[in-house]
Amino acid sequence: MLFPTIDFGLFFAFSFILVWGLNPYNTVKKYVLLALSLAFYASWNWRFLLLLLASGAISYVVGLYVDAAAKRPFRRLALGFGVALDLGILAYFKYLDFFIAQALNLAHMLGFDLPLGFVNVTLPVAISFLTFHAISYVVDVYRGRIAASRSPLDIVLYVSFFPHLVAGPIVRAHEFLPQLASPRRAGDFSFGENMLLILGGLFKKMVIANYLAVRFVDPVFTDPSQFSRFDLIMAVYAYAMQIYADFSAYTDIAIGVAALLGYRFPQNFNQPYRALGIGDFWRRWHMTLSRWLRDYLYIPLGGNRHGALATTRNLMVTMLLGGLWHGANWTFLIWGAMHGVALVLDHAWRRSAAFARWGEGPIVRVVDWALTFNFVCLTWLFFRAPSLDAVGQFLGGVWTDNGAASTMPAVVLPLIACGALTQIAPSRTRAAIGIVLDNRGALASAAFGFVLLYAIVVMAPSAAAPFIYFQF
Amino acid sequence: MAAPRAKPPSSTSPWAWLRVLYAVLGLTVFAFPGGMVDWLDERNASGWLSVPLAVARGVDAASAAVGVKGAGEWLRRWFAATIGDADT
Numbered sequence: 077m078l079f080p081t082i083d084f085g086l087f088f089a090f091s092f093i094l095v096w097g098l099n100p101y102n103t104v105k106k107y108v109l110l111a112l113s114l115a116f117y118a119s120w121n122w123r124f125l126l127l128l129l130a131s132g133a134i135s136y137v138v139g140l141y142v143d144a145a146a147k148r149p150f151r152r153l154a155l156g157f158g159v160a161l162d163l164g165i166l167a168y169f170k171y172l173d174f175f176i177a178q179a180l181n182l183a184h185m186l187g188f189d190l191p192l193g194f195v196n197v198t199l200p201v202a203i204s205f206l207t208f209h210a211i212s213y214v215v216d217v218y219r220g221r222i223a224a225s226r227s228p229l230d231i232v233l234y235v236s237f238f239p240h241l242v243a244g245p246i247v248r249a250h251e252f253l254p255q256l257a258s259p260r261r262a263g264d265f266s267f268g269e270n271m272l273l274i275l276g277g278l279f280k281k282m283v284i285a286n287y288l289a290v291r292f293v294d295p296v297f298t299d300p301s302q303f304s305r306f307d308l309i310m311a312v313y314a315y316a317m318q319i320y321a322d323f324s325a326y327t328d329i330a331i332g333v334a335a336l337l338g339y340r341f342p343q344n345f346n347q348p349y350r351a352l353g354i355g356d357f358w359r360r361w362h363m364t365l366s367r368w369l370r371d372y373l374y375i376p377l378g379g380n381r382h383g384a385l386a387t388t389r390n391l392m393v394t395m396l397l398g399g400l401w402h403g404a405n406w407t408f409l410i411w412g413a414m415h416g417v418a419l420v421l422d423h424a425w426r427r428s429a430a431f432a433r434w435g436e437g438p439i440v441r442v443v444d445w446a447l448t449f450n451f452v453c454l455t456w457l458f459f460r461a462p463s464l465d466a467v468g469q470f471l472g473g474v475w476t477d478n479g480a481a482s483t484m485p486a487v488v489l490p491l492i493a494c495g496a497l498t499q500i501a502p503s504r505t506r507a508a509i510g511i512v513l514d515n516r517g518a519l520a521s522a523a524f525g526f527v528l529l530y531a532i533v534v535m536a537p538s539a540a541a542p543f544i545y546f547q548f
Numbered sequence: 549m550a551a552p553r554a555k556p557p558s559s560t561s562p563w564a565w566l567r568v569l570y571a572v573l574g575l576t577v578f579a580f581p582g583g584m585v586d587w588l589d590e591r592n593a594s595g596w597l598s599v600p601l602a603v604a605r606g607v608d609a610a611s612a613a614v615g616v617k618g619a620g621e622w623l624r625r626w627f628a629a630t631i632g633d634a635d636t
Contacts, residue, residue: 082587085573092569096562263560267568291633336565487631518564522571529576534623537633 077119078543079329080282087116088333095337099259106229106256109237109337116238117202124200127165132232134161135210139217139231143224151218158214166207169199174404202242204401208368209235213249215372222250230256239334243326243545245344246364252339260338268521269510270335275528276506277328280498281543282536284491285322288314290539291485297460300470305477307484308470314488315460316453317495320348322544323362347499349452352444353426354418357452369394380423387423392416402459407467411458418451579620581608 077083091112098105118125138158145151173194183190200206213234217224225231230253240247296303296311303311327344334341344364351357358366377390392413399412425431434440461467513521577584585608588601611617627633 082583089569089573092562092566096566099562261560262562262565267565271568271572287631287633336569338562485632487633490631518568518571522568522575525568525572526575529572530579530620533576533580534620534627537628 077116079326079333080278083119087112092336096262099338102256102259103229105259106233110229110233113233113236113238113241117236117241120201121198127200127203128206128236129232131162131165131206131210132235133228134158135213135235136225136228136231138214139224140226142214142217155214155218159211162207162210162214166203168195169197169203171400171404172197205241205244205246206235208244208246208365209240209249211372212246212368213253216249222253225253227256237334237339239330239337239339240341243323243330243543244362244364245327245330245341246368247341248364248368251342255339262338264340265335265338266507266510266514267336268513269507270332271513271521271525272506272510272528273328273332273335275525275532277325277332278529279325279532279535280321280328280495281325282532284495285318285325286537286539287487288318288321288491290537292488293318293460297462297466297470300466300473301478302480303473303478304480304482305474306482307480308474308478310484310488312453312457314492316349316456317492319456319459319544320345321495321498326543326545347503349449349496349499350445351448351452352441353448354415354422354451355426357448358415358419365398369398373397384424388420391419391423395419405462406464407458407461410464411455414451414455414458577604578607578611579616581611581617582621584608 077087094108094112095105098108114125114128117128135158138154138161141154142151142158145154173196176192176194180190180192213222213231216222233256234247234249234252237247237252293311293315296307297315300308324345331341331344342364344362346360346363348357348361351360374390374394377393378386379390380387395412395416396409397412399408399410399415402408402411426435435444457470458467461470513524581604585601585604588597588604591597592601608617
C-alpha cells in the first residue's frame, strides 16, 4: 500500500475516523492503531507480520532486562544481547547472501571451493527501519534516557506505527513513547500546514520524481551506452533531484499523516542541496538517519574525543556502515566511503586557520556550495548504478560521448528547476500558508486542498516509479 | 465563578479536519471518477464490492453529465501533450 494510491487514501480516511473517534479511550485507540499498522504491513506481505511482532517483543523484553539489571555489566550484557538479536535478524535477511558471495569469490581466487549455498531469502519490507527503531529503544533505556516501558502494546506500536514503518523518518523512542501516554490534542497541530506537507509530498513524488525517473533517469541508467555525454551528466543531476523529491516526499507524507493522527515526527530534510560542506549536507539530508548514526554508532565509537586519527577512523566506519545499510552492494560501500573521506576533509577544513580567516567570505561560500553539491551528485552515480561495472560503463560514456546525440526530454530542465525551488524557498513558507488556512476555516482549506490535488492529478504521468527507499 | 472556556477555533477540531479531508477526497473522486471505478472493478471479482461499484459508476455518470470528468481528462491530455509526454 503505497502513499500516493487510492488504497492508502481510503485506508487513511478510515483510520482517521477510528483514531480520533477513539481518542478519549487511549488504550483502545492504541490497540486499533496497532491493528491498522499490522494491516498496513500485511498489505505487502502478511508472512512477515510475525517478524514485526517478534521485533517488538524482543525490544520489550530486553528493555525490561536492561532496566532491571542493577549492575552495569549485566545491563551491558542485556543490551548487547538485544542489539545482537536485532542486527542478526537484519544480517540474515539483508546481508547473508552478499557475504556468502564474497566468501565464495575469495575462496575461488585462492583456488578452493567452499561448501556454501545462497539462502535466497525474501527481503522483508521495512526491515532496516524496523531494526533502527528497535535498537533506538533498548539503547535509550540503557542510557537512562527513557524508562523501560511496562506496556508491550506501546513498544510494538512504536516499532510498527504505520506512517514511519516502511521508510521512516526514524523516530527515536524518547520522541515517540511519551506521546502514547495520553490522548492527543488536535490543537497542538496546524491542519493547514500538515495538509500542505502531504500535498507537497504528493507533488514531489507524483510529478517531479516520477517524470524524472520514467522519462529520463531510468532509461539512461538502464543502458548508458546509448546516451551522449551531456545526457549522462544531466542524468546524474536529474537523479539527484529525483531521489530528493522521492525520499523527502515519502517522509513529508509520513510526517503529515502522523500529525493528522495526533503524533509528532521529527523533520527529515532541510533543503539539503543548499548545504555548505558535507557535514552540513548530512545535517540536512535524511536527518533522522544522520542523528541515529551519530548517537548510536559514531559517538559510542569515540566520536571526535580521541584525536584526529581516531576521529577519522570513526567517521569512516560510520559512513561505511551507513553505506552498507542502504544495501549489500559494493556501490553502496563506495558511496559511503566517498562521503566518509569527504567528511574527514570537511572536518579538517572547518578546524583550519584558513577557514577561520576566509571561511565566511562570500566567494569561499559559493565555492563551498558548488563543491558540495557537485560532489554529492557524483556520489549519487554510485548510489544509483546497479553495479561497479555499470559505473565504469557510465563514466566511460562521459569520457567518450558514445557518439550519440542528446535525447534529453525538454521536461527535464523545468522539473530540475522546480526541485531547485524547493531548496531556495524560505523554510517558513509552508507554516505561514498553513496558519492562513487555519484562520480562514474549513471551506477555504477544502477549496485550496482540492485545487492543489486536482493540479497534481492533472500533471502526474500515467506511469509511476516505485519509492526508492522502499528497497532499503 | 470561572468564565466558561471559549470554544476552540474550528481548525483545532479533528472533526473540522475530517470535513476538509473528506471534501477534498470526495471532490477529487468526482473530478476523476474513472480511477475509483477501475480500482473497485479490479477488486470486485467475487462481487462483494457491487454496491460501492454501483455508487462509483453513478458518480462517474454524474461527473460526465456535467462535464467535470471530460474537463479533467482533457486537461490531463493537454498537459501530457504540452510537455511531450503523450505516450506515457
